[in-house]
Amino acid sequence: MVSQVLDRGESLNSLLGPWLARLDDPRQRALAQELTFGTLRWCYRLEAILKSLLRKPLKKKDGDVHALLLVGLYQLLFLEMPPHAAVSETVGAVRQLGKEWAAGLVNAVLRNAQRQHGTLPQSVHGAASARWAHPDWWIKRLQQDWPQDWQHILEASNQRPPMVLRVNASRTDRSSYLQQLKQAGIGAKASSIPDTAISLQQPVAVDSLPGFSSGLVSVQDAAAQLSASLLQLESGQRVLDACAAPGGKTGHILESVPDLGAVVAIDNDARRLMKVRENLLRLQLDGELIAADAADPESWWDGEPFDRILLDAPCSASGVVRRHPDIKVLREAGDLQTLSQQQQRLLSALWPLLASGGILLYVTCSVFKRENSDVVRAFLDGHHDAAELPLPEQWGKSLAPGRQILPGEQGMDGFYFARLSKA
Numbered sequence: 001m002v003s004q005v006l007d008r009g010e011s012l013n014s015l016l017g018p019w020l021a022r023l024d025d026p027r028q029r030a031l032a033q034e035l036t037f038g039t040l041r042w043c044y045r046l047e048a049i050l051k052s053l054l055r056k057p058l059k060k061k062d063g064d065v066h067a068l069l070l071v072g073l074y075q076l077l078f079l080e081m082p083p084h085a086a087v088s089e090t091v092g093a094v095r096q097l098g099k100e101w102a103a104g105l106v107n108a109v110l111r112n113a114q115r116q117h118g119t120l121p122q123s124v125h126g127a128a129s130a131r132w133a134h135p136d137w138w139i140k141r142l143q144q145d146w147p148q149d150w151q152h153i154l155e156a157s158n159q160r161p162p163m164v165l166r167v168n169a170s171r172t173d174r175s176s177y178l179q180q181l182k183q184a185g186i187g188a189k190a191s192s193i194p195d196t197a198i199s200l201q202q203p204v205a206v207d208s209l210p211g212f213s214s215g216l217v218s219v220q221d222a223a224a225q226l227s228a229s230l231l232q233l234e235s236g237q238r239v240l241d242a243c244a245a246p247g248g249k250t251g252h253i254l255e256s257v258p259d260l261g262a263v264v265a266i267d268n269d270a271r272r273l274m275k276v277r278e279n280l281l282r283l284q285l286d287g288e289l290i291a292a293d294a295a296d297p298e299s300w301w302d303g304e305p306f307d308r309i310l311l312d313a314p315c316s317a318s319g320v321v322r323r324h325p326d327i328k329v330l331r332e333a334g335d336l337q338t339l340s341q342q343q344q345r346l347l348s349a350l351w352p353l354l355a356s357g358g359i360l361l362y363v364t365c366s367v368f369k370r371e372n373s374d375v376v377r378a379f380l381d382g383h384h385d386a387a388e389l390p391l392p393e394q395w396g397k398s399l400a401p402g403r404q405i406l407p408g409e410q411g412m413d414g415f416y417f418a419r420l421s422k423a
Contacts, residue, residue: 003067041325048130137333156408215283223412247276263287305355319414372416
């Protein structure tokens with residue numbers, strides 16, 4: 001999996017399920033996931049360490065050996081697994097690849113790393129990418145956007161995230177579900193915001209959560225749970241969830257106000273839209289699902305205005321990198337321009353669909369201002385019938401326009417929100 005992310009640019013989300021399904025033992029699955037996530041989370045530091053231990057780089061065709069060396073270094077330097085196990089298993093894995101020639105090399109590199117265990121991580125801190133375990137362009141962008149907070153953002157993005165639940169308010173309440181978790185022996189506490197969020201002391205398999213299969217609860221970060229309340233939903237309203245997959249926010253909208261007039265969820269990926277359907281079926285909820293480009297309303301809109309529009313815009317996902325460490329590797333500096341253009345296109349295309357007096361909530365899971373306040377400011381400058389509505393001040397940092405939650409603030413992922421009204 002590490003090799004496929006680093007060498008082929010594949011997403012960890014698409015790789016994880018099929019590969020872990022090959023392992024029958026839950027403990028092996030948990031270890032495989034930890035090794036993969038951890039290696040990618042710290043890959044920029046591990047790459048610098050490996051470079052210092054190799055006399056010459058490996059050839060491109062040996063990317064699998066390179067990836068195994070990174071996994072071995074992660075076990076030794078970060079997990080502090082027994083050295084004999086980390087070294088012997090990594091050497092054994094190289095042999096399983098049919099690359100017997102590399103066994104001695106892997107053994108020598110990892111043994112050398114073991115001997116220098118106490119000094120290796122600090123020895124590469126001169127390079128910013130190794131020190132902060134993020135690409136250089138990412139660090140520079142954060143320093144520009146968040147001169148007082150960039151170090152905190154990077155540190156928080158390298159932490160393991162909490163597992164957060166969203167209680168289905170149409171079926172139960174948070175206090176009742178906390179009691180169910182207690183009876184099941186699962187440690188948890190109520191999150192400070194919002195009132196549907198519960199943070200677990202330790203991650204667990206969803207199958208072990210009381211009532212998960214019947215829709216009592218979903219897995220969703222607390223910041224993402226803010227969207228439904230910020231829309232100020234009311235009975236009878238017609239609601240659009242643009243770019244809806246995988247459907248967490250769609251489900252939350254339907255849970256929040258069961259007697260909405262209509263909820264339409266759109267995504268341009270038909271396969272991902274199936275995930276929305278699966279989530280709604282589990283929650284015992286229903287909405288109209290459309291596979292289409294939200295930025296091309298002529299191909300799907302029936303002409304009836306929406307009272308509320310949620311635009312959870314495609315973005316760099318730089319605010320949720322602690323949950324998706326492969327993002328650090330897959331994103332490039334040039335992506336921000338492409339994404340901001342797409343975001344502006346979506347905003348402009350969806351605005352005419354909003355009823356007078358309606359609300360559009362613009363959301364990203366990014367911390368880069370180019371995708372957030374810059375996009376909304378440009379939109380407001382070009383649309384004189386649009387006005388910014390204030391957002392609650394008990395979370396996030398005020399921007400002009402919108403508010404930004406930075407990764408780790410109040411235990412949440414990094415999210416940006418801007419709420420716009422139509423005159």
